[in-house]
Amino acid sequence: MTEYNPSALEAQLQAAWEDAQTFAADDTGGEKFYCLAMFPYPSGELHMGHVRNYTLSDSIARYERMCGRNVLQPMGWDAFGLPAENASLKHGVPPAEWTQDNIAKMRSQLRRLGYAYDWSREFATCEASYYRWEQWFFLRLLKRGLAYHREAEVNWDPVDQTVLANEQVVDGRGWRSGALVERRSVAQWFLRITDYAEELLTGLEALPGWPEPVKTMQRNWIGRSEGLEICFQLEGGGGELRAFTTRADTLPGATFIAVAPGHPALSAVATQHAKLAAFIEAERHSSVAEGALAAREKKGVDTGLRAIHPLSGELLPVWAANFVLMSYGTGAIMSVPAHDERDLDFAHSYGLPVRRVVAPADGGSHDADTAYTADGQLVDAGDYSGLDSATARQRIAEDLTRRGAGETRINYRLRDWGISRQRYWGAPVPIIHCKHCGAVPVPEDQLPVQLPTASVTPLKEQANFYTVDCPRCQAAARRDTDTLDTFVESSWYQARFSCPDQDHAMLDERAHHWLPVDQYVGGIEHAVLHLLYARFFHRALRDIGLVPGDEPFVRLLTQGMVLKDGAKMSKSKGNTVDPQSLIERYGADTVRLYILFAAPPEQDLEWSDTAVEGPHRFLKRLWRLVQTQVAAGKTPPLPPVGELPKSVQELYRTTRAAIIRVGDAYAERRSLNVGAAAVMELCNAIARTAADSAIERAVRGHALRSAVLLLAPMTPHICQMLWQQLGGAGWVHEAAWPEAGEELAAELSEIVVQVNGKLRARLSVATDIEEERLCELALAHENVQRFVGRRKPRRVVVVAGRLVNIVLG
């Protein structure tokens, strides 16, 4: 009997797959299935999170392939980014070299796991042949007005020395460095993602294959709110102030106006108002990031300006206040202390009046010390008194609109995406700044703007990089020395995998063949960053005809983290488990099976060193079962279902059930942990069944072949070998997914008998038994009688083929 020797077997098969190019995708083939896992940053080390991510997607890809689909499963490298620069500083290795070394390491680690990638499509985003088209696309966006340059207050990461997008600031800290983010004014490039805000929001409804939490996070991030922009005239003809509100019904209760310290209306006043000027200046230098604002004490200064209430004509003081954001709405708000906690807070600090105009609709009372923020009924609100909040909002909006004192508006929390980074290791911004012509695009025939790899010096210090002539007027000019946010690369790589060898265009007709991605697999941490950017990019690409449809990813699986001792595995915590040593010990198949089996894909997986033994033992047992079967000679063919004797009926049924259950686990629910369990159950049933007669061997053979096919997407190496041993031809990954086969009619079925919903007996009865007779039998059962006794059942519920519930009065 041959021993199960995973390492030899796996190495041999991996080489054979490679020689045969068996996972190359067909650009013209039939029903396509594009399966993609989020490509890794080449850190040089594969960790368990990667193994989980790639094993999930590989199992799905292999399953779809067995179902006859033309599968594309590519792999590449998200290769720009800071770690390469840091490594370069630390060890003196150029980023390009460091990155290439890491890619080589990780590629061989991935190969050792037996993933069915089409390696011919591999690319790294740091290659000029890739970012060249990113630069090209940036210029197209610029031409279409979707990219623009402006000085803006930005999030500045003092450790990484770069600007961060809002999405990259987490709790007031840089997402990578963890440093407290500062506010700075920097000239940089933006992409007009806000142009797509509405579409990105409504598009979520067309994504039933996305997890609800991810869609919710994106909805919150986009933050759509409908409201009214109200125009307040300043006293003495001093212009106007506009304020956005979602609660126009509370306008009668507005007692002051609050404006952001950076509001342009203040600059003229500040010249005459020292206290205000000081306040504005202090706020400008306050380095508090957005996330920390909420905890800050509310401060303000009366500007001396007075605004006219558009309903009452009353004069409202205008205050400069640090709790108003310049970057949302108009930078000015109407303050209604009675119905907004922040306003009330501020009013209390500065002794401003509180006017209650909304009362609970049910007539209940409300604590006067807190703001009543819910909808209700208007009181003491002039013409609007008595109306409910919704009606009042509508009426006030209509009235103000008619008088030109307001208009309905939709505001979004989403801001434009700042993409300039003051980093070396990234794709250069293809722009030349000219004193006379402004920001001039690098002509297309001069792309790519190559990142100079000879010297690892910041671009702004490399004169031979930035010294150029203006392409328009030939005067001396200066290249933009910023690089693009690395999230730009990952926003379109899924499209480029369709045609990575295309030298003459960003994308070609193959993108129309392969896109959208049918199944995307990755970590939930990208719920807003990468997944929102990629949806935006896809639409921008669509608008110039390069990709089909509106969405890049049809189905999304967000896998949970791999934890050890309750915390995410990480080097700093010292709780990592090295996949490499585990593979050496158990083989890739065991590692794959364990990581699929240990938890549902979407949930966090608590790593257990001992639990790995389970899947390993199972594979060894399966191996032995096949060896025993094969050693006993040729397996007879499966006879017609009707001829199966009692001794093998259970195994036949279990096999059939397993085929259905496992198929469903792969296709519908992607709950591969349950699929793996069902195959284990099947193998237990095989081991329980005798192998003496020809018919027993025939049914066992059928069960074993099925088990091997069901398991093949998860543990491809061992299954390839067992498939051959069982007489299967060719690659198991090209074999057809098994048919469940004819259902075996049962003569007897087991019926559960309950009394008052409690299980009291089980009956084995003829499947076609009449309901009346079944009830008789159930009632006659000894143990049922003990509970029913002389009492007369009030009711008997019968669920055909399943149970009888006898309800006593």
Added chain:
RNA sequence: GGCGCUGUGGCGGAAUAGGCAGACGCGCUCGACUCAAAAUCGAGUUCUGGAAACGGAGUGAGAGUUCGAUUCUCUCCAGCGCCACCA
């Protein structure tokens, strides 16, 4: 503070449309094989009473709907995640 997710044995988890709670696996107990160990195989394993048959309790807590609830509804509690002066 808002929104969302999750609570099931010693542990990871299963229960597809409201119908046998605990599949599958880890761990543990006992046994077989062995000089011994490893490996392997067999029996058992929610708690509790009982030798057993057979009971009692039981899916975070409490209520509700139902003949019947891990599953549906409501109110709590706990943990996690996201967002958060967004007007």
